[in-house]
Amino acid sequence: MKKDRRDFLNTCFRFVAGAGIVGVAGVLAVKSQKGDFLWQLDPAKCTQCGRCATSCVVTPSAVKCIHVYDMCGYCDLCGGYFRPNVKNLSTGAENQLCPTGAIKRSYVEDPFFKYEIIDELCIGCGKCVKGCGAFGNGSLQLQVSHDLCVNCNQCAIARDCPSDAFSRVPIEQAYKFAGFKTNKKI
Amino acid sequence: MKNKLILWLLVVLLLVVVAIMAKDLFVSQNKPQENVYEYDLKELRKVDSSKISHKEVKQIKIQANELHGIAVDGKDQIYVTTDENILVLDSDGKQINSLKMKGNARCLTVAENGNILVGLGNRVDIRKPDGSFRNSFIVAGEKAFITSIAIDGDNVYVADAGQKIVHHYNIEGEKINEIGGKNPEAGIKGFVIPSPYFDLLMGRQGELWVVNPGRHAFEAYNSSGVQISSWERTSMSLDGFSGCCNPSNAAMLSDGSFVTAEKGLERVKIHLPSGDFKSVVAAPELFEIGTVGIDLAVDSKDRILVLDPVQKMIRIFEAK
Numbered sequence: 001m002k003k004d005r006r007d008f009l010n011t012c013f014r015f016v017a018g019a020g021i022v023g024v025a026g027v028l029a030v031k032s033q034k035g036d037f038l039w040q041l042d043p044a045k046c047t048q049c050g051r052c053a054t055s056c057v058v059t060p061s062a063v064k065c066i067h068v069y070d071m072c073g074y075c076d077l078c079g080g081y082f083r084p085n086v087k088n089l090s091t092g093a094e095n096q097l098c099p100t101g102a103i104k105r106s107y108v109e110d111p112f113f114k115y116e117i118i119d120e121l122c123i124g125c126g127k128c129v130k131g132c133g134a135f136g137n138g139s140l141q142l143q144v145s146h147d148l149c150v151n152c153n154q155c156a157i158a159r160d161c162p163s164d165a166f167s168r169v170p171i172e173q174a175y176k177f178a179g180f181k182t183n184k185k186i
Numbered sequence: 187m188k189n190k191l192i193l194w195l196l197v198v199l200l201l202v203v204v205a206i207m208a209k210d211l212f213v214s215q216n217k218p219q220e221n222v223y224e225y226d227l228k229e230l231r232k233v234d235s236s237k238i239s240h241k242e243v244k245q246i247k248i249q250a251n252e253l254h255g256i257a258v259d260g261k262d263q264i265y266v267t268t269d270e271n272i273l274v275l276d277s278d279g280k281q282i283n284s285l286k287m288k289g290n291a292r293c294l295t296v297a298e299n300g301n302i303l304v305g306l307g308n309r310v311d312i313r314k315p316d317g318s319f320r321n322s323f324i325v326a327g328e329k330a331f332i333t334s335i336a337i338d339g340d341n342v343y344v345a346d347a348g349q350k351i352v353h354h355y356n357i358e359g360e361k362i363n364e365i366g367g368k369n370p371e372a373g374i375k376g377f378v379i380p381s382p383y384f385d386l387l388m389g390r391q392g393e394l395w396v397v398n399p400g401r402h403a404f405e406a407y408n409s410s411g412v413q414i415s416s417w418e419r420t421s422m423s424l425d426g427f428s429g430c431c432n433p434s435n436a437a438m439l440s441d442g443s444f445v446t447a448e449k450g451l452e453r454v455k456i457h458l459p460s461g462d463f464k465s466v467v468a469a470p471e472l473f474e475i476g477t478v479g480i481d482l483a484v485d486s487k488d489r490i491l492v493l494d495p496v497q498k499m500i501r502i503f504e505a506k
Contacts, residue, residue, distance in 0.1 A: 050221035073380025073400065073430035077420050079450065084230050085422045099223065111378060111401055125223035134227065135429030135450035137381050 037168040039155045043141040043178045045165035048126030048133075052142060055160040056124070062148040063124030063157065065102070065117050068179035071139035074112035079135030080128035081105055081115055097131055099123070119145070141177045230422055230451055231470040237424065239456065239465030240490060240503040242472070246279035247499045252290075255305075256493040256500065258483040259296040264491065264500065267291035272304065274317075277485065279500065285317045293481075297337045301357075305332030310344060312357065323359025333384045336394065341409055343394050347384040350377045352396055354411070365411040366396060374413050375401070383434035383449070383479070390442050399431035404444065404461065417461030424455065425463040437482040437490070445490055447480040454480065454492055454503075467503050468492060 003011070041052070041063065052063035077089055081103050086095045091105055102121035106114050117140075124142060132140040158166030169176060250268035257265045262277040269290050274283035289306035296302055300315030308330035312320040325332060331348035337357075343365070344353040352365040368376030377384065378400020386396040393406045393414060403418035419426030427433055433446035442459040445467065452473035456464040467490055473480070474496045481493040490503040 048223075048225070050223040053223060073378075075380065075400065075430040077402070077422070077428055077430075079429050082422075084225075084227055089420070097225070110375065127223045127225050130225035134225070135432075137430060 036151075036171050038144070038146055038151055038171055038174050039149060039158060039166055040144050040169040040174060040176050041142060041157075041161070041165045042167065042176050043129075043138075043143070043165075045163045046126070046129070046142055047163045047165075048130040048142070049162055050125050050127075051160045051162070052157050053123045053125040055157045057152060057156050058148060058150060060122070061124040061157075062145050062150070063142050064119055064122045064145045064148075065124065065126070065128055065140055066143050066177060067115060067117050068139045068141060068177055071137045071179045072115070073137055073139075074108060074114060075136060076111050076113055077135075078105070078113065078115060078132070080132030080140045082131075084131075098128055099125060103128060115140075138178070141179075143175055143177055146174055227451065233424070233453070233466050233469040233471075237466050238469060239505060240467040241506050242468070242501055243489075243504045244279065244502040245499050246275065246502070248273065250498065253493055253495040253498060254291060254479065254481070255293040256481045256483045256491055257294050257296050258485045258491060259300060260298060260486070262485045262487070264483070265294055265296055265302065266493065266500065267294050267304065272302065272313075275500075283317055285313060287311070292332060293334050295335045295337055301337075303335045303337055303342065305335050305344065308332060308348075310335065310342070310355075310359070321357075321359060323355065325353055331382060333382055334386045336386050336388045338388050338392055338394075338409075343386055343388075345384045345386045345396065347379050347382040350379050350384075352377075352386060352394070352407075354409070363409075363411050365394065365407050366398075366405065366413075372413065380430040383431045385434070385436050387436055387438055389438065390440075395436070395438070395444075397433055397436050399427075399434065402427035402432060404436070419457070419461055419463070422451070424453075424466065434479065435481045437484045439484055439488050439490075445482050445484060447482050447492070449478040449480070452477045452480065454482065454490070468501070472501075473497075 053061050056062055082095055083097045088095060100121045100123055102118045104116045104118060108114050126142050129140045129142055132138055155166055248266060252269040255267040264275040266273045271287055272285040273281060275281050291304045291306050293305040302313040304311045308325045309322060311322045314320050325344055325346055327349045329348035330346050332344055333347045334345035336343045340357050342355045342357055346353055351367055354363040354365055355361050366377050377398050380400055383399055389395050396405050398405050401418055402420045403416055405413055406415035408414055422428040427448060429450040432448045434449045435447040437445045444457045447454050451470055453470045454468040455466050458464050477496045479495050483491040492501040494501055
């Protein structure tokens, strides 16, 4: 049967439309198999501006400090724990850098001290992260805690972040902290 | 008439509302927000000018991707390791020679006879004074990472930050001893090295001074590995060292005083042989924030040569 030009164009259009629908369905199917996406911040881009503490819709912020122990020097004079120019290396509140006292310091052995983050007290201000990065190995890092994050469609912190450190990440790689054990589930 | 007036008022009101909405939509308000949680080191970066004992007299720019180490020989010739080679300069900064290296030369020292000892990862290369190859040896151990070398006659001391120990070799690479391992009975606490900054130098009387950066300490050993002296100063102020690994680099003046370089608070200071703070050579304001690996050397006139790896230059300081 001989087709005229109109039939030919109609067939082509239907074919292209059908291929498009199949393609979109395929992409969606692959994406749905991969699972959801979550908000996370990249410590390499983070400048510890303090907005994680003030911009999050959750109070206190869903961004918390995490401690990558593999990177820690277990220092006595920890830049993340003590205020600058501290005179006395003791656990007195006046010596602590954290505004909410969310870091617990405990003696290990001479000259090492262990620093643990108390999640309930941490407000994600990043002050300790900056202190650790300035003087130490950078083992204190900020991360979105997914058991607290409500995963807003438009993350309020991501909108305010001046260093563009926030992005959507696949649920399989929910954490992006730097260090020896990157992308470890916590 | 009255209705017309009301109509005009409403039109004006509508225009005002539209203008406000347009401003909100199209004019971005990127007001800088004050960080109420600012970590402020400004006060610590300030140095009282009366405490600065040296002035910068010369800057020698170096063309290289990375700068790692600096040393000075008996003729005050300057040696700088880059990621590709060793540059040899005269005391005025004019390039005399360039020695191609196989690997990233992290540190070096120059012997009295002019031999050049270079640390490359876990390997020590020894070059003759003319730059030709003499011999080479490997520091055993999976984690071996050489950060500093010192030589006294035939004795070669190698600081190994990876294994937290000082290796004692002869010039041929035969191992003689290990120095500084933890030994509570001998009162040696061991080296604490959280990051790869572990320097050492020869003292005026042939003693080996090793920086113990995790303890903010200097420890002196004799060639048998016996600790003979030590001092430590922990403080964020000028009188000591702070953070996890300071001082990161050191050198010695002819009177036995220590020249120290720090990271975190980038500064170069002088400590007396007792360890007490003496003066500041270079204040933090001279360096870019975040500068690490500021290496030091001292020439025969007690000029202090500071290798600035970020601004890629040698900065020479003389006493005021």
